[in-house]
Amino acid sequence: MSGQTPAQEVEVEVEVDQKNKDICAAEQREHFEGLWKSYPRKLGKKAAWNHYKASVKTPEAQTAIVVALARFKKRLAEEGTATKYIPHGSKWFNNWQDWVGFEEPTVGGKTAPDPPYFFKERFDGGRTMYVLVKKDGTRKLGDPFEQERWFKAGVPHAKELDKV
Numbered sequence: 001m002s003g004q005t006p007a008q009e010v011e012v013e014v015e016v017d018q019k020n021k022d023i024c025a026a027e028q029r030e031h032f033e034g035l036w037k038s039y040p041r042k043l044g045k046k047a048a049w050n051h052y053k054a055s056v057k058t059p060e061a062q063t064a065i066v067v068a069l070a071r072f073k074k075r076l077a078e079e080g081t082a083t084k085y086i087p088h089g090s091k092w093f094n095n096w097q098d099w100v101g102f103e104e105p106t107v108g109g110k111t112a113p114d115p116p117y118f119f120k121e122r123f124d125g126g127r128t129m130y131v132l133v134k135k136d137g138t139r140k141l142g143d144p145f146e147q148e149r150w151f152k153a154g155v156p157h158a159k160e161l162d163k164v
Contacts, residue, residue: 028053031062035069040076041083044090051093068099085136117158120147 032052036045056065076086087095121131130147132140132155142150151157 025053028056031056035065036089038069038073039089039092040073041086041088043088047090048088048093051090051096055093055097064100065096068096071099072096079135081136117156120157 029049032049035052036042036048039048052065056062072092075081116132116134120128128144130142130144130150132142132146132150134140147157
């Protein structure tokens with residue numbers, strides 16, 4: 001036996017853990033700074049750092065966020081997303097986990113076409129409305145007259161997604 005009481009052993013372990021935590025914090029900051037340089041819309045850095053610290057605490061999470069950012073940037077490039085539609089860094093770093101297992105969007109288990117498109121949906125009360133999915137992913141509700149305008153403008157009707 002080492003001659004130390006269990007309480008002394010615990011104190012030593014806590015000191016070691018605190019020391020490792022400081023090293024991890026420095027590594028976290030360095031990793032974040034590298035990601036921030038790569039992020040396409042650098043607004044909200046302080047909040048982004050706070051979200052990062054709260055969610056990226058292991059080497060596995062560090063790897064996952066790198067993959068998530070790569071998927072996100074690939075999607076932006078494929079869609080040709082304008083800078084004004086890219087989320088601020090503070091928002092993306094709060095929701096980066098959405099991009100870890102990212103798959104193409106589906107509605108009702110069916111793969112959605114590339115936006116823009118619209119589909120029909122019945123809401124509570126039996127009212128049928130049309131949902132326009134815009135290129136930036138936002139949605140707009142419209143009545144049958146609006147749907148007719150979308151159709152005449154060349155926006156495809158994704159009939160396989162209709163929920164009526």
